[in-house]
Amino acid sequence: QKSPESSRVLRIGGVLAGIVTVMVAGTTAVGGTMVALLVASPLLILFSPVLVPLAIAAAVVLGCLVSFLAVVAMVAWLYKYVKGRRPVGANQVDAAKNRIVDTASQVTEKAREVG
Template sequence: MEQSFFSWSSGWIVESIDRFRFSRPRGEITWAAMADRATDRAREHAGRAQEQARGMMQKIQERSPNSKQVLGLLTIITGVVVALVIGGVTLGGTVLTLLLASPVFLLLSPVLVPIGIVIALATGGFLSASAVFVGFCSVVSWLYNYARGRHPVGADQIDAAKHRIADTASHVTEKAREVTGYLQSRVPEAAPGA
């Protein structure tokens, strides 16, 4: 149970006075001595309270966010609010447009559906042709750079494949010569007796 500082300190002062009064022999107790003693105790208690308050303030300052963090949080909150407002306006506009345009779509649907299909096919064809054209241009550019010796991306792999093919072709040529030589050496033996 928490008590306020003032109710606790006043109770503590009364307890201190009572302790002081009963801890000394009766002849030595004076009101001035009791007041001095209570004043000293109150000062000690106030000093401890100030130290505790400083410690608490230091902990609060250590755990509190700095200005960059606060500014970042405000930026994020502003961005989220703006996005929600724009999203709400967009959704409201879409619903309103659909409500107002629904009768027009129902009346013109025999005309609009075929037009929509034609537009979709034309758009798809245009995008496909554009993609093929971009691919063709990139291949021509790569071949031009390769022929000029600029080593475009993948040129090393092409060179390695070219050397592998050339090595394989020379190996096949050597084998063909060996086989041809072997067959020619065997043919004259078979020809005289045939």
């Protein structure tokens, strides 16, 4: 059997070994990142007249694609709703529609009472 003191020493040693391992791994990661930046920086500066417009064009194309997909999804949802297939969220739309109709009828009643 191990004494309580020896297991405490082992636990502290394990924690210290873990801390050292994390520090070495972090230092290696930071060092690797710095070397990669040193190597890539001249290439990025050299090709930036090509890369910057390319990145802007890619962002615009991606934005247009996402917008197109959103419109297609919206039209598909509206088609299902109009055809009575009850897509997801149709209950909330119906509740909002009923609330608007109720409010409009209340306003009409108040207008008739007033004048």
